[in-house]
Amino acid sequence: MKSVMSFPERGKWGDSRWRGNCSGHVIRELVEHFRPQTFVDACEGSGTSGDVCRELGVQYVGLDLHKGNDFTRDFVLAALPWEQGADVAFSHPPYHSMIQYSGNVYPVVDGNDTSKCADID
């Protein structure tokens, strides 16, 4: 695995229409490097990491504000069905206010949308 990754196309995983989505090739590199049995994504967005994990046979839990999971308030470990934590915990949070999620990419939900923070601090 490389610390800087670049791919000519994003691949078939997730949904390219989800603003700010990431390439499944990134997730694939992580899985192939760390060989996890379990994987949690705290900001799964369109579900890119879930698609890759299913394809590679990795147990997966995907959380996101649009599903009612708020990482600023909820304990991620409490959402896992396994006794131990996950082997890989991944998150791809918003790019500060560049793309606003609730009320834009999906209807407004209750919680702390971190794409609407007042400032970077």
Ligand SMILES: C[S@@+](CC[C@H](N)C(=O)[O-])C[C@H]1O[C@@H](n2cnc3c(N)ncnc32)[C@H](O)[C@@H]1O
């Ligand atoms: C950059 S997108 C993730 C895209 C994803 N990796 C994909 O490929 O589709 C950031 C995500 O963070 C989520 N988010 C923002 N604030 C959150 C919060 N407090 N708790 C959980 N998710 C949050 C947004 O709903 C959005 O889906």
